[in-house]
Amino acid sequence: MAMMELLSQHAAFGGSQRFYRHDSREIGLPMRFALFLPPRPRALLVYLAGLTCSEETFTMKAGAQQMAAELGLALLMPDTSPRGANIPGEAESWDFGLAASFYLDATEPPWNRHWRMESYLLEELLPRVGAEFGLAALPLGLFGHSMGGHGALTLALRHPGRFGSVSAFAPVCAPTQCPWGRKAFAGYLGADERAWAAHDASLLMRVQPRPPYPGGILIDQGLADKFLAEQLRPELFEAACAAVGQPLTLRRHEGYDHGYYFVASFVDDHLQHHAHQLLG
Template structure:
């Protein structure tokens, strides 16, 4: 955990780190905010075109996190510098976006192992370093997809869950279809294993009895074609999973939206993470 920079913030410490990831096979970066009295860990997954700096610098989460005793882990969104031909990030998920899964198709399979990096490497590393075993997860857009799917794919690893404008049914939207085809191939059963709505429908019980919180802006230009919160809402209703889906008039897809409601999400997580 090489420290790239360190800053005092709200009585705690905001650090930016880099480490040599064995799962990704490349250096990976992440940000970690440690409050004055840390009690639990909250993981935030950012969206396409974002880095470990985006939420850290734009959301304004540290003040309330410090008040509540929540450490914040903010990983980068994608591998960098793999040298794959055409590697880039683009709004149409052409190539490069991590999508919080392990790719199985070449040329992506070697380095695009975001799920394994997060679940097998980074989260255990940070939990060891901080001593914070109890964790929650949330995210935005592609990162909202990641938060929902990782929480459902790894039962018991997270005690709380929320999202901002998540990609709720990637099998039904152009972003998800392009990412899944590129990283997983044409087998739709492999796609279903990374689709939050499909995963929720498969639940034998209620995975988050304390409730899931989702905020969705109604002025979000991606809402109708890409996000499909109604699909996740229906899946939760089918299995009895409590869901608070707040449809926020006038708000778009960006960080003014996130900054407006991030305090609610932090308190949602604290209510389930802290005694």
């Protein structure tokens, strides 16, 4: 197994903020991730970033480390997508989100060779990080922003029992019913829309036999978000949760947009939500 290369590390709030690179078996390309280790880790949270972002975005802009250190939460921030595959059109496709992974395993060429983010996260990165940093026995939570909020909700629903808590900032809640999702799913999963439903949080929630997160899901959404009406559709996830009795706290905030000032404004609430769910 290839070694993880430590790119940099920085003392932060009594802990250590680190950046790593490693050769990925699932992706077939080098991948990067950031890891914040508090002085005494009690739980591990995975944060999934959105379109055009990387492992650095949340790490440097959200201001999460102080509260994470106080609560004993280790933070794992993977990159959003494979990079450098040299697929024709890859660079241009960042503009509409296709190359930005949507945190699934593609089935259609040319994307299916490297775009295996679901398997990468769950079958490779999490086990390796858990083993190499002594975090494998800790309770696990998942959250994200925008496309990463979609990833957090869908992966939490697709893998019952794997995560003890979930939350999201301005998630893409119904990708089968928005332009970003439809373009990405057509590219990654093909034209048969029946395959898309397995990666749509609103549709996944509606087929749950019982509320999967009885302690509650937290979502924050800015009402000045320019993507709200066309791309995000939180009302559809809200209705799906109501249909199956899933407790949901969906907070709508006047004046807040889609960016990281919004995320930073409410990140402490999300960390506390996860600490309550995971640690009691």
